[in-house]
Amino acid sequence: MKQKKITAIDVARLAGVSQASVSRAFSKNSSISLKKKKLILEAAEQLGYQPNAIARGLITNQSGIIGIVMRNIQNPFYPEVLDKFYAKLAEKGYKVMFINSHNNEISDDEVSHLIEYSVEGAIITDTLLTSSTVQKFTRNGIKVVLFNRYDNDSISNAVVCDNVTAGKRIGDYLLEKGHKNPAFISGPMNTSTTVDRLKGFEEALAVHGINFFLTENGFYSYDGGFTAAKRLLERDHTIDAIFCANDVSAFGAMDYLKTQNIRIPEDISVVGFDNVAMSDWVSYHLTTWHQPVDKMVKDAIHLLLEQINGNENAPIIHKVEGHLAERGSVMDRR
Template sequence: MKNKKVTAIDVAKLAGVSQPTVSRVFSSEGQSVSAEKRKRVEEAAKLLGYQPNVFAQSLITNKTRIIGIVMTNLHNPFYPEVLSLFYEKLSKKGYHVLFISSASDSIEEQEIHQFIKYHVEAVIVTDALLTSSAAELFERQNTPVIYFNRYSRNSRNHAVICDNYNAAFQIGNYLVESGHRNICYISGPENTSTTEDRRKGFLDSLRKNKLKPTVIVNGNYDAEESYRVAKQVLLEHPTIDSLFCGNDISAFGAMKAVTDLGKRIPEDISVVGFDDIRMARWPLYNLTTWKQPMEEMVEETINIMLDHIGNKLDSPTTKLIPGELIVRNSVKNRSSVD
């Protein structure tokens, strides 16, 4: 004989409260229930193994408490770390995550129909941009969109980004002040705000110091491609003394190219990355890099989302959040040799 499914009525009986009180405890109205009653309900629910029916609640409140997240580059450890943080922090606020892995950097309308089907309350887009048709679909549904670590000029959506321009500007200054004069920049894909801002910041820094990069190549934010282009560049430009890579994954590929050519890091070639993913701290890499304030960016994204859902925002907002340079052992101070 099958066990009877535990309901809110069962929890209410055990806790000595009404069924609507149980429903409020497990909804956005939970704070309206006294601490003493809420504790009794939570203890009864735990004892009975009760799990609230999210979809039944959504019919009552007209809120699904589901947030859509779109991501493309799961090969870069930065984004799985970001996804984990979003899941953790949204769960604590009583939200559920509906995740979609997009096949390209441009999210088409057909890819996000699942979000519409489940009536998500907001959508967070990380390393991609919405096509005009996808953006219009969300607008028609009055679904707020928040870009994370990327933005689109003239967009009507919110955005939370690391201050990529200032970060790359400071990295350029750091390399020059450390005595580097022949710098190669291994960039990322063209036509993304992340790449454009980092490139502009880095070039402006060198220009301020009356320098030009020895060469700029596209590593596509990919370890294998960065390995290939770094190896080619180092063979064609033997005077290069440093590599600034658009992200840590690119830096790992470039470091492999340096050592495969029989050169030493940092004695012969200095390497700087961007992101400060966990692997950057490994003794194998000990990578000097720019730390993106991941946790602060995730929290700010959620705050903007909640403000929009709560009708506290009248227009799109963009938040620039600074990071910091993390100095490890992949850069040599060559200033005394200059």
């Protein structure tokens, strides 16, 4: 015989409170007294009651769900980011709806999925927003924050690493170490991360009189980095340093160099960007730019919740400083 499902009414009856009080007790923004909340939670525990978050969201118009849209989950940077978002949002009483986007631009189906479940906000990482997508989010009251990239024409807040400064610092670092012929492995050129990292690198090299250097697109992927390194060395075998726009493409580049018996860093130095956990593996020991992910995640959540709570200001691009993590992949040639 099927057991009767315990409802909020049963909890209210046992605790001697109203059903509305039970709903408030399980709300992330509870306005109920601690004494009453304790009484309700004890009654719920005794009965084995589990609230229905979707049903409660329909009643309160607060789903307690934040959507996170992420495309390149093969890049170890983004699973690390997702884990941090999940933990920090859980601390604040929110659930996460993860959308693994398969396109460069978030699709209509993915947007519809977020709308269908009445997410209160969305954090968009490595996929692009169209103006029509932004309009759909706005019409449905869904607040949006972009993470690790921005769009100058967007009305959405964004949190990014200060990529221009990072690119400059990496360029200065390689030249200070005595490198004369650096090259760059980029990501897709339609992303702010690539544009800004390249811009900073170009500016640093120009100050030192280097106005031309080779570049290849590594598409922020391992295979892309591997192929890009091959193309660079086919074009110029005197390259003495490669700045890769992210760590995973740096791993690909390093592995290509190893297949050619090119020593790192004795023959060619390699610098990455992100400082993912694999960067410290003994097989890579990669010097890389550390993105301050903890602060970036914290700031992105703060901006999103401020919007959700009605404290909206003009959209900002919030830039966070990082730092160079020096390991063993760069040679001092001075």
